[in-house]
Amino acid sequence: DAGVTQSPTHLIKTRGQQVTLRCSPKSGHDTVSWYQQALGQGPQFIFQYYEEEERQRGNFPDRFSGHQFPNYSSELNVNALLLGDSALYLCASSFGWARSNQPQHFGDGTRLSIL
Amino acid sequence: DQQVKQNSPSLSVQEGRISILNCDYTNSMFDYFLWYKKYPAEGPTFLISISSIKDKNEDGRFTVFLNKSAKHLSLHIVPSQPGDSAVYFCAATIQGAQKLVFGQGTRLTINP
Numbered sequence: 718d719a720g721v722t723q724s725p726t727h728l729i730k731t732r733g734q735q736v737t738l739r740c741s742p743k744s745g746h747d748t749v750s751w752y753q754q755a756l757g758q759g760p761q762f763i764f765q766y767y768e769e770e771e772r773q774r775g776n777f778p779d780r781f782s783g784h785q786f787p788n789y790s791s792e793l794n795v796n797a798l799l800l801g802d803s804a805l806y807l808c809a810s811s812f813g814w815a816r817s818n819q820p821q822h823f824g825d826g827t828r829l830s831i832l
Numbered sequence: 833d834q835q836v837k838q839n840s841p842s843l844s845v846q847e848g849r850i851s852i853l854n855c856d857y858t859n860s861m862f863d864y865f866l867w868y869k870k871y872p873a874e875g876p877t878f879l880i881s882i883s884s885i886k887d888k889n890e891d892g893r894f895t896v897f898l899n900k901s902a903k904h905l906s907l908h909i910v911p912s913q914p915g916d917s918a919v920y921f922c923a924a925t926i927q928g929a930q931k932l933v934f935g936q937g938t939r940l941t942i943n944p
Contacts, residue, residue, distance in 0.1 A: 721875070748930065759836075759921050759934030760876070773931050807875055811930060818883060820866055821932060823875035 719744055721824035723808050729830045730798050738793040738827045742810030748772075749791040750821060751783060754805040766791055767814035795829075803831045835859045836924050838935035846943055851909040853938050855922035858903065862924040866932070867896060867907045870919045879920075880907070883927070912942045 722741045730736050742749050748767045752760035762775035766785035785791045789810075795802055805828050809821035837856045845851045853867075863884035868876035882889040882896045882905070889896050895908045909916055919939050923932040 750930065750932075752932075752934075757936070759838075759923075759936050760932070762931045762933070765930060773929065775931070809932075814930065818864060818881070818927065819930065820878040820881055821930065822878060823868075825873065825875045 721746075721808055721810050721822055723806075723824035723827050725827060726825070727828045727830070729832060731832050732798055732800060734798050735794065735796045736798060736829060738795075738806050738808075738829070739790065740793070740808030740810075740824060741790045742808075743822050746810035746812050746822070747789050748811045748814045749785060749789065750809045750811075751791070751793045752807040752809065752823075753777075754807055754826070756804075760807055763793070765814070772814055798831050800831050803829060805829075834936075835862075836922060836933050836935040838920075838922060838938050840938050841936070842939040842941070844941045844943060845912050847914060848911045851907075851912045851916065851940055851942070853907040853909075853920050853922075853940065855905050855907075855935050856903060857905075857924050859924070859933075860903070861926050862933075864925050864927045865896070865898060865905050866923045866925075867894075868921045868923060868934075869916075870921065870937070876921060909940075914942050914944060916940060917942045 750765040751763040754760040764774045805826045807826045811819045866881040867879045870876045919937045
């Protein structure tokens with residue numbers, strides 16, 4: 718039973734570039750959330766997708782956008798990269814948007830470094 | 833505005849003893865709380881959760897206690913084992929919202 722998988726594992730970009738991160742949810746899950754974890758901090762919610770629509774969004778600028786595909790996989794896109802975007806980006810999946818008491822399951826993340 | 837706080841960045845405990853990790857929250861709308869464990873180079877792993885209608889939930893060596901009046905929860909690990917050494921995050925959400933709000937984490941070290 719495959720868990721949440723993310724690619725790539727590591728990525729190095731320069732300021733101003735654009736990046737796309739990918740996530741495949743755990744088998745049976747249909748809801749995908751993205752989080753940003755800066756060094757020494759807890760993960761911060763970016764947004765959540767269900768039925769190919771963004772359902773909730775955290776306090777992140779429009780440079781952060783996403784997409785969910787019919788097979789429930791998801792992409793996170795970040796435009797005009799800033800040094801402050803350097804972080805671990807985590808994808809989490811769960812079953813049934815807005816269902817109660819459904820713990821989210823996380824992938825191992827993509828480590829993004831901006832030079 | 834840090835709605836979920838873990839005030840102890842680190843904790844060191846002897847193997848076999850009890851580990852107690854604490855978490856405070858400010859948003860009274862939170863009604864579902866979770867603990868995650870994170871090893872280096874891995875994503876957070878779900879450990880245990882509790883709904884606000886309960887004040888205790890147990891799963892093997894792990895017990896979570898919720899004190900709603902104090903807006904405080906704690907995770908007890910008994911007995912502590914070397915494999916428990918990791919960073920522990922508490923998280924809170926409003927049921928159905930699924931947007932998790934995390935604390936800053938506590939690094940637990942179990943000494944042999």
